[in-house]
Amino acid sequence: MASTSRWAGLGALAVFLAVLPQVLPNNYYVDVAVLAGFNAIVCVGLNLLIGYAGQISLGHAGFFGLGAYSSAILVTHYGWPPLAALLAGALLVGLLAFAIARPILKLKGHYLAMATLGIGIIISIVLNTEAQITGGPDGIAAGNFSLGGFELKGERAWYWVIAGLLLVTVWLATNLVDSPVGRALRALHGSEVGAEVVGVDTTRYKVLVFVVSAVIASIAGSLFAHYTSQLTPTKADFFKSIELVTMVVFGGMASTFGALVGAAFLTMLPQVLTVFEDYEPIILGGIMMGTMIFMPRGLVPTISAFLTRRRP
């Protein structure tokens, strides 16, 4: 991607994010938009790992949850300022991701899927079980996010914070993709041995991307802990991890814009499907299968390929 089109894409996203709240009729819609924003931030990070480095993680909700619970626990039990708690959570997740990345990223394909799935499930079981610290299945309330006397309250205020953070994340991700790191990542996605032969330190890059995507998830998680009134372990469980991977794959792997579309679409879908009540899982599962069968590369790459083919 040339740098001009990258700035154009970022600009378009900024305009879209600026206009969106003007057309949303009430705070319920703003709330859905904020939730989509949280998912989008995590997905842009996860897409770096899945789409560009070609490594699947079925445990990313665990990192999101670890960040969220670090914030909630440090703020409520120990009286830390929210920003310090957020940074502590990010540091903890970063160190954890780094410690597990080296042995785990040596694994390939399904073994890596299994390892990340295992880590995610262990985190979720610990959060459910250590009730005296985490509140167990009932959850924990982290209170409002405040910084230097300013308190972040209400859906609309949160919207601007999340929109800003999303722009920063997309900017970082596109930067990374266009840098030598990005080229190295694409090389190792194509053929790992091939990349090594031409001198790419594949393990180092995989570890880097794994840590970056985990830290992004953790920061999003920390903020989410303050946004939601009650943080529960379901935000860190296996289904949440699956949901995140689905968003990335649905929107289109190796497409930052695709990750945004996937996150937005799949955040809205359950809201729409609630009218179907008990049929919701049937329809959701059907949509997941259908898109992957008919558009195996995901929504955005398929549509853009279709559009370029039609252009003379």
Next chain:
Amino acid sequence: MLSSFLQFLISGVTVGAIYALCGLGFSIIFNASHVINFAQGEFIMIGAMSAVWLADAGVPLPLAVILAILVTMAVGVLLEKLAVEPARKASVTTLIIITIGASIFLRGLAQEVWDKNFHKLESFSGETPINLLGAVLMPQTIWVLGTAVIVILLLAWFFNRTLEGKAMLATSFNPLAAQLMGINTKRVLLISFGLSAGLGAVGGIVITPITFTAYDNGIMLGLKGFSAAVLGGLGNGAGAVAGGLIVGIAEAMAAGYLSSAYKDAVAFIIILAVLVFMPNGLFGRKGTERV
């Protein structure tokens, strides 16, 4: 002391046998197609739920069991035909999402066709416990272990002695060469899904008198089965059986001696430890990558 150890061992081997059957299901499909079928756990649930449903409707138990296995195998074959076959050329990640979508779909369907309640199946031969060195052995436990052993022996016979089984093994080693030798690899894929679904159903049905079943029972069983398959080395049948028993026994011991809350975590802690030190599982072949 000894009796409680024996008690934990019995329950570990019993549930481990189910993980082993489920792990075998993962391995068979993986061998035929390199697909990880995350809907494997749903086969266990569908087998169990349909057996309960048929038995409750007054169908004699042996007939209900056979019909339930056939229903599940039909679901497996349909899944292959409608969802996996059309996406054969897609990436591993895409195929994982398809099978996860299928598992959500099947769970939703089960919730509609049946309900959200727990169900129990009558024990196959009474509830009179057998005393074994101070530990209690339920007759159904013998059914579970006996069935698992018979099924595993039948599978070994099928893969080593029949043309169909050998064709499946050949396909797992080299699909292109197998195709050139006149093996219908599409048919192999179809059989592998039918077979895996049947395995899941058998496991689900024999364990239900002990553990109950519900529409969402398949998730954890499936993930544990996947752990078993990975632990033993993906695609390695004997490895999957060993992996299932290891996971089951470790889990029962952890629940008995440490904490039952962390029972479900044990399987995943073992798998992480093994993967860090043996990246191809306990008995897996070392893979090489072609450039």
